[in-house]
Amino acid sequence: MSCTLATLCLQLGLGLSHAIPQDNGIWYMDGPQYPHTLLLNSPRASIALRSDDWRFGYEYLGRFAADGKAISSVNPVDIICAPRCWPLSQYDGSGKVEGLFLEYTAHFGPGYFVEAGPWIYRATWSEVVPDWLDPSHMALGPHQTVLSSDKTSLGLVAGIGQRFRHFEAVFDAHMAQDRGSQPSIVKQVILGAEIRYTL
Numbered sequence: 001m002s003c004t005l006a007t008l009c010l011q012l013g014l015g016l017s018h019a020i021p022q023d024n025g026i027w028y029m030d031g032p033q034y035p036h037t038l039l040l041n042s043p044r045a046s047i048a049l050r051s052d053d054w055r056f057g058y059e060y061l062g063r064f065a066a067d068g069k070a071i072s073s074v075n076p077v078d079i080i081c082a083p084r085c086w087p088l089s090q091y092d093g094s095g096k097v098e099g100l101f102l103e104y105t106a107h108f109g110p111g112y113f114v115e116a117g118p119w120i121y122r123a124t125w126s127e128v129v130p131d132w133l134d135p136s137h138m139a140l141g142p143h144q145t146v147l148s149s150d151k152t153s154l155g156l157v158a159g160i161g162q163r164f165r166h167f168e169a170v171f172d173a174h175m176a177q178d179r180g181s182q183p184s185i186v187k188q189v190i191l192g193a194e195i196r197y198t199l
Contacts, residue, residue, distance in 0.1 A: 003198070005051045011168075013046035015194030017062040019097075019176070019186040027093050027127065027185055029070040033082060036068025038185065039094075044192055048101075055103045055115065059157075061174060061192065065094035066185040072134050089132055089142070095125035095184045097176045101157050115172075116158040123176060124150045125184035149180025168196040 003009035019040045022028075028036040042062025048055045069088040071078060078086040099121030107113045131142035159172025171193050178184040 003051045005054070008049040008051055010199045011046075011048045011050050011055070011057070011196050012199070013044075013048070013059075013168075013170075013194045013196035015044050015170075015192055017042045017044045017190050017192040019062075019064045020189045020191070021066075022183065022185055022187045026183060027066045027070075027091055028068045029079070034069055034088070036066065036070070036091075039065040039067075040185070044194065046194065046196070048196075050105075050198065052107075053105050055105060055117075056101070058100055059098065059119070059174070061097040061099075061121075061176065061190050063094060063096040064185050065092075067092050072129070072132055087131075087133055087142075089129050091127060091129055093125060093127040093185060095123065095178070095186075097121055097123045097174075097178075097184075097186065097190060099155075099174075103157065103159075111163040112161070113163065114158070114160050115170075116156065118154060119157045119174065120152065120154055121174070121176060122150070122152045123178035123180070123184055123186065124148075125178055125180065125182055127182060147182045149178060149182040149184070151178055151180035153177070166198050168198070170194045170196065 046059040048057025101119035103115040103117035126148040132145040155175030161170035176190040
């Protein structure tokens, strides 16, 4: 099938994403006294217009979450001895990553290709701590804290794949660092696999 700039083809994609998580201490803490769950895998989808050498479209990389018990203190002594010396709080966070991309495709071998280009993405994150406790509020008891960010950023996307008639199988990586005031659970990159169908 030939798709030129004059006769662009519509392409639909479905797949799975895996987010590289933030380090220990950013929305979760390691250790037996800090139980947590990181939801780093998500379904993904895309829609694009493509020629033989270019792709332009929208990509939804998915929703990611982190839930767990941690302390609101940054004092290393408190961290080591919690919860005996400092009560634990519940952290519930989630967010999504989506954006627009423009990729150039270079072909080699029988059906193989690499693709790369810029993408403008939006990363959101919302963190709810219903029982936040800090030194200035210890006398008043726990209170609910809601932190959120919604940031649009410029990044890069790159992938490698193989084409089979109307289908493509692709492995790729998207820059997805949330540069907002409250970083998401995603650290820099989301990896993924996608099956695409060209109409």
